[in-house]
Amino acid sequence: MAEHETTDEQWRRRLTPEEFQVLRRGGTERAYTGEYWDNxxxxxxxxxxCGADLFTSREKFDSRCGWPSFYQPAAGDRVTYLRDGSAGMERIEVRCTRCDSHLGHVFSGEGFDTPTDRRYCINSLAMRFVEEESDG
Known part of the structure; x- marks a missing residue:
């Protein structure tokens, strides 16, 4: 079964309640509580x-917002964008292209000293981190 065809019940069996709320219902974890904001x-x-590679530590930066922040995805086709008018503001939602799960939002023009001047503000609950193996 394709990831886009997975039912809510199947997602509920695969994810914790907190992961389901963020990934499948568009929730947001509280700032400074996720496991990767300071990684x-x-x-x-x-x-x-779904396990799709989304971001790398090379694009991660400290935005002091309380969520993991990246200036671009690992590759352009890894995420999709949707207009999000919830919470009384216009934002751009970021979703996983492979499984259509909610990851967070992207913001532009905030003045960060990054190559793109974008901040992909991503929930830790939406990701798993795999540390690079050292050569020594």
Whole structure:
């Protein structure tokens, strides 16, 4: 079965209630509570729902917002974008292309000293981190 065809009940069996709320219902974890907001190790961040590689530590930066922040995805086709008018503001939602899970939002023009001046504000609950193996 394709990831886009997975039913809510199947997702509920695969994910914790907190993961389901974020990934499948568009929820947001509280700032400074996720396991990766302050992670500085080298590695890859994958979708917690389907395992697709989404971001790497090379694109991660400290935005001091309380969520993991990246200036771009690992590859352009890894995420899709949707207009999000919820919470009384216009935002751009970021979703996993492979399984259509909610990851977070992307913001532009905030003045960060990054190559793209974008901040992909991603929930830790939406990702799994795999640390790079050291050569020594």
């Amino acid at each position: 500085h190790a080298a590695g890859t961040y994958s979708c917690r729902a």
